[in-house]
Amino acid sequence: MSLAEQTALAITAQPVLTNTEECVVFALSSQTYAVAAGQLRTCLSLPRLTALDDTAEYLVGAFDLRGELVPVVSPAVLIGAPLKPAATGDLLILVDAGDYPVALHADAVLGLERVRSQDWDRADRAQTLSTLRIVLSGGGARLIDPTLIGLVLEASGPESAEARLKAFEQQLDAADLSLLEARAERYRALGPARRAMGQPLGRCRDV
Numbered sequence: 001m002s003l004a005e006q007t008a009l010a011i012t013a014q015p016v017l018t019n020t021e022e023c024v025v026f027a028l029s030s031q032t033y034a035v036a037a038g039q040l041r042t043c044l045s046l047p048r049l050t051a052l053d054d055t056a057e058y059l060v061g062a063f064d065l066r067g068e069l070v071p072v073v074s075p076a077v078l079i080g081a082p083l084k085p086a087a088t089g090d091l092l093i094l095v096d097a098g099d100y101p102v103a104l105h106a107d108a109v110l111g112l113e114r115v116r117s118q119d120w121d122r123a124d125r126a127q128t129l130s131t132l133r134i135v136l137s138g139g140g141a142r143l144i145d146p147t148l149i150g151l152v153l154e155a156s157g158p159e160s161a162e163a164r165l166k167a168f169e170q171q172l173d174a175a176d177l178s179l180l181e182a183r184a185e186r187y188r189a190l191g192p193a194r195r196a197m198g199q200p201l202g203r204c205r206d207v
Contacts, residue, residue: 024112026104033144034174044091046086048184049063066188069101071151083168096147113137115135
């Protein structure tokens with residue numbers, strides 16, 4: 001699917017929420033984001049990532065979870081903001097994107113909130129692919145619909161996957177990278193997946 005086709009889909013597709021559905025709310029830098037609670041799989045501490053070639057600029061890397069490759073998306077870059085470099089205390093919000101999982105980079109999980117009744121701003125969704133401004137019980141946020149996030153580019157972007165990952169890890173020292181690598185090894189070696197969609201946010205952990 002081309003970028004133009006994805007943009008058209010983002011404008012015309014029905015919102016993933018009703019006006020009373022709950023959202024998982026999280027933060028990255030100074031921006032607040034949300035995903036439909038029914039799309040949540042789990043929440044993990046950030047592991048060491050590997051680069052994936054020919055992918056969108058907002059995809060910073062991927063990791064192996066129980067033998068399944070999970071792409072990691074920067075919500076900041078997704079909405080056109082600067083990349084937020086990784087820190088050892090950062091989290092990944094693992095969500096369903098249809099037939100595969102996607103992990104969203106976060107530095108804090110804020111909880112569950114209900115969407116207030118309002119008109120959907122389609123123009124904003126057109127400008128920021130796969131995101132939509134919404135109003136929650138605790139304030140505003142950008143809703144991310146993971147099913148609309150395109151991961152593969154038809155042509156190479158201006159920055160290589162290796163350069164993106166290097167920028168993501170720029171603030172980590174050798175000890176930090178060793179800690180993230182240990183997490184990656186544990187995630188790779190975990191047993192069969194136990195689906196956790198819609199489970200309480202207490203599942204956020206470093207396993």
